[in-house]
Amino acid sequence: DAKTTQPTSMDCAEGRAANLPCNHSTISGNEYVYWYRQIHSQGPQYIIHGLKNNETNEMASLIITEDRKSSTLILPHATLRDTAVYYCIVRVGAAGNKLTFGGGTRVLVKP
Amino acid sequence: DAGVIQSPRHEVTEMGQEVTLRCKPISGHDYLFWYRQTMMRGLELLIYFNNNVPIDDSGMPEDRFSAKMPNASFSTLKIQPSEPRDSAVYFCASSRTSNTEAFFGQGTRLTVV
Numbered sequence: 001d002a003k004t005t006q007p008t009s010m011d012c013a014e015g016r017a018a019n020l021p022c023n024h025s026t027i028s029g030n031e032y033v034y035w036y037r038q039i040h041s042q043g044p045q046y047i048i049h050g051l052k053n054n055e056t057n058e059m060a061s062l063i064i065t066e067d068r069k070s071s072t073l074i075l076p077h078a079t080l081r082d083t084a085v086y087y088c089i090v091r092v093g094a095a096g097n098k099l100t101f102g103g104g105t106r107v108l109v110k111p
Numbered sequence: 112d113a114g115v116i117q118s119p120r121h122e123v124t125e126m127g128q129e130v131t132l133r134c135k136p137i138s139g140h141d142y143l144f145w146y147r148q149t150m151m152r153g154l155e156l157l158i159y160f161n162n163n164v165p166i167d168d169s170g171m172p173e174d175r176f177s178a179k180m181p182n183a184s185f186s187t188l189k190i191q192p193s194e195p196r197d198s199a200v201y202f203c204a205s206s207r208t209s210n211t212e213a214f215f216g217q218g219t220r221l222t223v224v
Contacts, residue, residue: 032210043115043202043215044154087154098167099144099204099213101154 004088009106012082018075020105022088025069030092033064034099035073037084044087044101047073078109115216117203123222129191132219135184136205144213145178145188146202154202160186161209193223 005023012018024033034049048055048062050071055062061074075082087104116135124130136143144159158168163180171178175194180186190197200220206213 034212043204043218046212046214049212098156098159100156101146103153 004090004102006086006088006102006105008103009108011108011110012075012078014080014109014111015077018078018082018107018109020073020075020086020088020107021070022073023070024088024090027068027090028092031090032092033062033068033071034089034091035060035062036087036089036099036101037082038087038104039081039084047086078107080109080111083107083109115203115205115214117201117216117219119219120217121220121222123224124193126194126223127192128223129189130193130197130221130223132188132190132201132203132221134186134188134203134216136186136203137207137214138184140205140207140214141183142206142209142213143180143186144204144206145186146204146215147199148202148218149199157188190221193221195223197221198223 032049032051035047036044037047038044047059048057050062050064064071085104085106087101089099118133141162145157146154147157148154157170158178159166160180176190178188200218202215202218204213204215
């Protein structure tokens, strides 16, 4: 699976949009971009994933650049409960579901 | 569905003892994963199963670790003998197919003294 690069940490104001970048410059054509988050003392939680088109669900939006070398996770209206470590993962869509976690971005939502 | 259920939530044991961690995946999910999380190494995939068959155990640290999945609704991760460096949070996860999202349990916090 391709490696990803994320900022170590970032702060966000409550009620504002949080934009979390991820670099995956070595991504292959058959690799998806997945985002998970881990709130303190809990198991990781799936947020969203995409291949090349932008995706949106009830939790977040995923913007993938046209060359697919980077992506941004957008939390439209951050709340204090969104404070967590956010992981960007790229993996092959088929033939196995091996999720390899990196260091992630520690997001602190401040009042 | 109650989600992925792990037991126990916390385990404290003495070095040298056998430890068994348990996991009940979500019904209908064909894939099951065991992860370990420490401050130093983050989240590491230990092993995963497809339809109860181990597919990739390359992440299992050494022979002291073993995992089984005797049926679709139960899996165990055993450490024998346990060592202090095995102290970590162990997560179990399951997914319906090979390319759908994985759902994680709440984890088992293991402390080996």
